Amino acid sequence: MTNALEVRGITKRFGRLTAVDDVSFTVLPGQIMGFIGPNGAGKTTTMRICSTLEMPDRGDVLVDGQSVIEEPRLARQRIGFMPDSYGAYANTTIVDYLDFFARAYGVRGERRRATLERVIEFTSLGDLREKEIDALSKGMKQRLCLAKTLLHDPAVMILDEPAAGLDPRARVELRELVKALAQMGKAILVSSHILTELSEMCTSVTVIERGKVRGTGSVADVVRSVKPRTRIYVRVLCELELAERTLLERPRVTDARREREGLTFDFEGTNEELAALLEQLVAEKLGLFEFTPEALNLEDIFLTLTEGKLQ
Numbered sequence: 001m002t003n004a005l006e007v008r009g010i011t012k013r014f015g016r017l018t019a020v021d022d023v024s025f026t027v028l029p030g031q032i033m034g035f036i037g038p039n040g041a042g043k044t045t046t047m048r049i050c051s052t053l054e055m056p057d058r059g060d061v062l063v064d065g066q067s068v069i070e071e072p073r074l075a076r077q078r079i080g081f082m083p084d085s086y087g088a089y090a091n092t093t094i095v096d097y098l099d100f101f102a103r104a105y106g107v108r109g110e111r112r113r114a115t116l117e118r119v120i121e122f123t124s125l126g127d128l129r130e131k132e133i134d135a136l137s138k139g140m141k142q143r144l145c146l147a148k149t150l151l152h153d154p155a156v157m158i159l160d161e162p163a164a165g166l167d168p169r170a171r172v173e174l175r176e177l178v179k180a181l182a183q184m185g186k187a188i189l190v191s192s193h194i195l196t197e198l199s200e201m202c203t204s205v206t207v208i209e210r211g212k213v214r215g216t217g218s219v220a221d222v223v224r225s226v227k228p229r230t231r232i233y234v235r236v237l238c239e240l241e242l243a244e245r246t247l248l249e250r251p252r253v254t255d256a257r258r259e260r261e262g263l264t265f266d267f268e269g270t271n272e273e274l275a276a277l278l279e280q281l282v283a284e285k286l287g288l289f290e291f292t293p294e295a296l297n298l299e300d301i302f303l304t305l306t307e308g309k310l311q
């Protein structure tokens with residue numbers, strides 16, 4: 001499959017500050033890539049370069065095969081950028097606003113009417129179409145901004161903190177919209193500080209800090225690269241001491257300790273080796289009735305890969 005978004009070694013300096021330092025990653029069609037990193041890490045700058053709003057000092061970005069440096073107009077037609085904040089539009093209704101941007105994208109005549117209906121329906125803005133933008137809540141504004149981003153049916157979507165300031169229901173709704181867009185085959189790069197939010201929808205992740213990529217790939221691969229150990233919670237019918245001793249006798253098991261009504265231990269090995277361990281524990285007749293590997297956690301990745309230094 002060809003990459004929909006290919007970031008190739010981009011560097012961007014502002015004076016003496018290197019905001020983005022040789023950043024590379026790729027997003028495939030249908031993929032949702034989470035872009036995480038502390039404040040000032042270079043996420044927005046990277047996203048602005050991908051959207052042709054900023055030129056890199058070095059490197060290039062291919063958007064659906066088009067270079068942002070060689071063919072910025074073609075790249076722009078294929079990208080939808082939802083910035084982290086957007087301008088005020090006084091005395092403008094939702095439908096006027098969308099109509100204006102559809103015209104700007106060169107969508108004409110009957111096709112423009114159909115396009116407006118399609119995005120209004122997709123973002124459930126129908127009941128509010130005549131409402132003035134200034135009077136919209138934050139969640140409604142985010143929906144509208146997403147709707148605008150969809151008018152020219154881009155192959156690649158870049159969403160800069162779309163969930164910021166949304167209430168829990170609005171966040172769930174946004175997540176479902178983003179997932180639906182991925183299912184339509186769009187490649188999506190989405191930044192957020194709400195990591196539980198991202199882990200619910202992302203298939204892959206890129207971690208950036210002080211302009212440098214600290215890890216990129218599928219969520220599982222990046223977790224494994226930073227956390228080769230799996231933590232497992234078990235509960236047994238037998239005495240906990242017996243279970244603890246039995247566990248610690250096994251290879252690859254470290255650090256068994258009591259937790260709540262059971263035990264947790266760390267395991268460093270493959271899934272096959274973990275399966276073998278589980279079978280052995282069952283054979284030992286410890287009365288094992290719970291065996292839960294800890295869920296992959298973006299928060300762990302974030303805290304392990306970044307040092308918390310600002311620039």
Ligand SMILES: Nc1ncnc2c1ncn2[C@@H]1O[C@H](COP(=O)(O)OP(=O)(O)OP(=O)(O)O)[C@@H](O)[C@H]1O
Nearest residue numbers: 014017019037038039040041042043044045046311
């Ligand atoms: N136009 C600019 N001029 C000078 N410095 C800039 C400019 N834009 C960004 N920077 C600096 O570049 C660095 C990266 O900023 P950027 O906005 O890309 O970070 P971010 O990862 O999006 O952070 P946040 O999570 O706070 O949104 C910061 O140190 C910022 O101050």
Ligand SMILES: [Mg+2]
Nearest residue numbers: 043044045084
């Ligand atoms: Mg930002």
